[in-house]
Amino acid sequence: MPLSAVEVAVRALGVHAPHLRQEDVTLLGSGVDNTAFRCGDVVVRVASGRSTRQEAQLLAVLGSRVSIPVPAPLFTDEGLGVLAYPLLPGRALLGRTPPAGAARQLGAFLTELHSVDASMLASLVEEEPADPREWLEDLTGPEQLLARVRASVPAPGDRHVLAHADLGAEHLLEDGGALTGVLDWSDAAITDPAVDFARLYRDFGPRFLREVLDAYGLQPPDAAAMARIEFFARCAALEDLAFARASGRREYAAAVGTSTGWLFPGARLD
Template sequence: MDVREPARRRALQALSAHVPGAAAGTVSELGHGLDNAAFLAGDLVLRVAEDGHSVRREAGLPAVVAERVSVPVPAVRFAAEDTGVLAYPLLPGRPLLGRQAPAGLARRMGRFLGELHAIDAAAVDGLVPVEDADPGEWLEDLDGPAELLRILRDGVPPAAARRVLAHADLGAEHILEHDGDVTGVIDWSDAAVTDPALDFARLHRDFGPDFLAQTLHAYGGLPDADDIGPRIVFFARCAALEDLAYGRDHGRSDYAQAAERSLGWLFPS
C-alpha cells in the first residue's frame, strides 16, 4: 500500500466533516516532505501532519503573522485536530525547490525575515513553542558521509542567547514563486520562538552564500552578527545532510539533488 494513502484518507475525512459534500470529489496530491503531506480539493489545500503535530495551535499563527509581514501566508479555513489536517485556500505559484532564485528574492526574503523576527514573542504566546535549538542536539540522529559528519562534530557552535519568532523551516520547498515574484511562504508547522539562525540556514543551503549575504543586508543587520554566522553554516550543513538522506531513502530525487548541489558551497574542499 502507498504510504501516503493513510494521509489521503485523513484528508478526505477532514474535508467531509468541515466542508459537507466536498468529499464526493477526488483529492490530488500536491506534495509530501519529512513531516507533512499536502492534497488539493478544488482550491483548498489539505495539509496532513504526519507526527501528531497540533494543527489547532498552529492555526492561530498565520493570522498574527499576516498582519505584520509583506509576503503572503496561508489563511487557515479550518483545523481538524482529530485527523491532523490544516486547510487553507491555495496560494498562487509553485515551490522553488530545485529551481533558481528569481532576481530580487534575497532582498524580499531579508525584508520578510526582518518583519517576522520583529514580532513580539508575546503575540504568539501559546501558539508556538519556545525552543533552544541546541546545535549539539542536531547531530544525534543525523546521517551522512562520515567525513562530513566529522566536520560537523568538530565544529559545533554554542547555542544562541537570542530568540525570535522564526518559521524555522524556510527552505525552497516552502517558498512559492510566480512570474518572478514571491507569492507565499507556507508550512508553518515548525515555527517557534527560537534561534534566528534557523531561518537563514536553509536559505543558505538552497541558494548559496551570495544569496545569504544579500538577505542579511536587506535584513538590516544583526545584533549578534559575530556569533550567528557559525550557527547559520552549521544548521545549513545539517539541513543539507538531512534532505540528502530523506531524498535517497524515500525516492525524492528533487530533495537529494538539491542537497547534493548545496554540498559544494557548504563543505568546500
C-alpha cells in the same frame, strides 16, 4: 486499520467542506511531517503529531504582519490533524533558481517575522534552545561530511525570536518573478534567528544569503552568528540527504548535491 493520508483528507472535507465533495483530491506533495492534497482551489494538509489548531492561530496572527503571503486557514480539524487553506499561486523553489529580488523580499520578510512580539505567541509555539550540540544527535550522512560538522560546533546563540524554523526552498512559492507564499509553519518556534537564515544558505548559496542579510533590518549577524548559520545549514543538508535516501525523493538529493559545493568545499557525496 489507520486511515491513509488521503482518506483523512477526504473525511475532513466531508465534515468541514461538503460542497467540495465532487472535486478530485490530488496529491500536492509530502514531507517528513505533512502530506498536502489539492481539492479544487483548496489545500488540505494532513499532519502527523502536530497541533493544526495552534498553527492556524499563529497564521491568523502573522497574515497581517508579514509581506509575503502565508496560508489563511479555512478550517482545522485537530482530531484528524488537518489544516485547510485557499491555494496560494506559484510553484515551490526546490531545485529552481530564485527570481531576481527574492533575497531582498526574504530579508524584509524575516525582519518582519523576527520583530513579532514572541511573548504573545508563547502558547502557540514552543521555545527551542537551538543548541548546536543537540543538532548532532541522530545526525547521519557520509562520514567525511559528518566529521566536518562535528569539528565545527559553535556555541549557542543568546537571541531568540519567532522563527519559521524550516524556511527551505520547498516551502517558498514563486509566481511571475516574485515570492507568493511561505508554507508549512508546523515547525515554527521561538528560537535562534540563525535557524531561518541557515536553510536559505543551504538552498541558495552564499551570495543569496549576503543579499538576504543586507536587507535584514535587525541586528546584523556577527562572526558567531555566521558560524551558527553555517553549522545549522550543514546539519539541515545532511537531514535532507537522509530524507532523500529514505524516501527516494531524488529532487532533495539533487539539491544537497548542489549545496555541497559551498557547504562542504572539496567534498563529494558518496
